[in-house]
Amino acid sequence: AQSVTQLGSHVSVSEGALVLLRCNYSxxxxxxxxxxxxxxxxxxxxxxxxxxAATLVKGINGFEAEFKKSETSxxxxxxxxxxxxxxxxxCAVTRGAGSYQLTFGKGTKLSVIP
Amino acid sequence: xxxxxxxxxxxxxxxxNKKSLKCEQHLGHNAxxxxxxxxxxPLELMFVYNxxxxxxxxxxxxxxxxxxxxxxHLFLHLHTLQPEDSALYLCASSQGTRTRFYREQYFGPGTRxxxx
Numbered sequence: 001a002q003s004v005t006q007l008g009s010h011v012s013v014s015e016g017a018l019v020l021l022r023c024n025y026s027x028x029x030x031x032x033x034x035x036x037x038x039x040x041x042x043x044x045x046x047x048x049x050x051x052x053a054a055t056l057v058k059g060i061n062g063f064e065a066e067f068k069k070s071e072t073s074x075x076x077x078x079x080x081x082x083x084x085x086x087x088x089x090x091c092a093v094t095r096g097a098g099s100y101q102l103t104f105g106k107g108t109k110l111s112v113i114p
Numbered sequence: 115x116x117x118x119x120x121x122x123x124x125x126x127x128x129x130x131n132k133k134s135l136k137c138e139q140h141l142g143h144n145a146x147x148x149x150x151x152x153x154x155x156p157l158e159l160m161f162v163y164n165x166x167x168x169x170x171x172x173x174x175x176x177x178x179x180x181x182x183x184x185x186x187h188l189f190l191h192l193h194t195l196q197p198e199d200s201a202l203y204l205c206a207s208s209q210g211t212r213t214r215f216y217r218e219q220y221f222g223p224g225t226r227x228x229x230x
Contacts, residue, residue: 004156034218043118043204043221044157090157100145100170100208102219104157 002027002093006105014113019063019078021108023091026072033074034092034102035065044090050074061085086112116140118222120205126228127195135190135225137205145210146188147219148180151202163188165212195229202226 007022025031032051036044048059055067061084065076074091091105118139127133139146148160162170163182177199179191188205206219 036221041223043120043223044206045221046218049218100147100162100164100210100219101159102157106154106156 002031002095002101002103004091004093004103004105006089006091006108008108009106010109010111012111012113013081015083016080019076019081019085019110021076021089021091021110023065023074023076023105024072025074025091025093027093027095029095032094033065033067034094035059035063035074035076036090036092036104037061038088038090038107040087047076047089081110081112083112083114086110118205118207118220120203120222120225122225123223124226124228126230127192128230129195129197131195132191132193134192135203135205135227137188137190137222139186139188139205139207139220139222141207141209141220143207143209143220144185145208146182146185147206147208148188148190149204149206149221151204151224153201157204161190164210192227195227197229200227200229 003026005024034049035047037047038044048057050057050067058064063078088107088109090107092102121136145164150158160174161180166182181189202224204224205222208219
C-alpha cells in the first residue's frame with residue numbers, strides 16, 4: 001500500500017524567501033508522485049509530477065521537486081516566494097503503470113508574509 | 115466551458131432532502147472520479163468510473179449514489195445525509211484506455227455541501 005506524509009500542516013515564509021514543503025512517501029512498488037495546489041474556493045491543480053524519468057522535476061509557477069529514493073522524499077521548493085503562492089499544497093502517490101489510485105497527504109497550507 | 119466544471123458550487127440541504135451534484139468534463143477523458151474533502155482529513159476517493167462503468171466504490175454509504183450516463187458527465191445523488199457528510203465534494207477526470215488509467219487527474223472547483 002502507498003502512503004504520504006506531509007510534514008507541517010502550516011508553513012509561513014516571507015515574500016522572496018525560499019519555499020520548502022516536505023513530502024515523504026511509502027510505496028511497495030516504484031512510485032509515481034505528484035504535487036497539487038489548491039487555492040481558496042477552488043479545486044486541485046497539478047503543479048508537477050514524477051514518473052521515473054528525471055529525478056528533478058520542474059513544474060508550473062517556478063516550483064520544482066526532487067525525487068530522492070534513498071530518503072523516500074519528494075520535497076517541493078521554490079527559490080523565491082510570491083504572495084500569489086499562498087495556498088494549500090498536496091503531495092500524492094500512486095502505484096505503477098495503469099493505476100488510478102491516488103493517495104493524498106493531508107496537505108500543507110502555505111502563508112506568505114509581505 | 116473548459117476543464118472540469120461542477121454545479122452547484124454551494125449547497126445547503128436538510129437531512130431529509132434529496133439533491134444531486136453535477137460534474138462535466140470538457141477534456142475528452144474517459145475516467146471520472148468523486149472525492150470527498152473534509153477539514154483536517156486527506157482527500158478520500160469515493161467512486162471511479164471508466165468508460166461509463168463503475169470500477170471503484172470505496173465503501174461509500176448508500177446515501178451517496180453515483181451516476182455516469184456518458185464519459186463527459188458524472189452525478190452524485192444525495193439523500194438522507196448526515197451532518198458529518200458536510201464537506202467539499204470534488205470531481206476529477208483523467209485519460210486512459212479500458213484497462214489503463216493515465217495518472218494525471220484534473221479537478222473541478224468542487225461543491226461545498228452543508229447538511230443541516
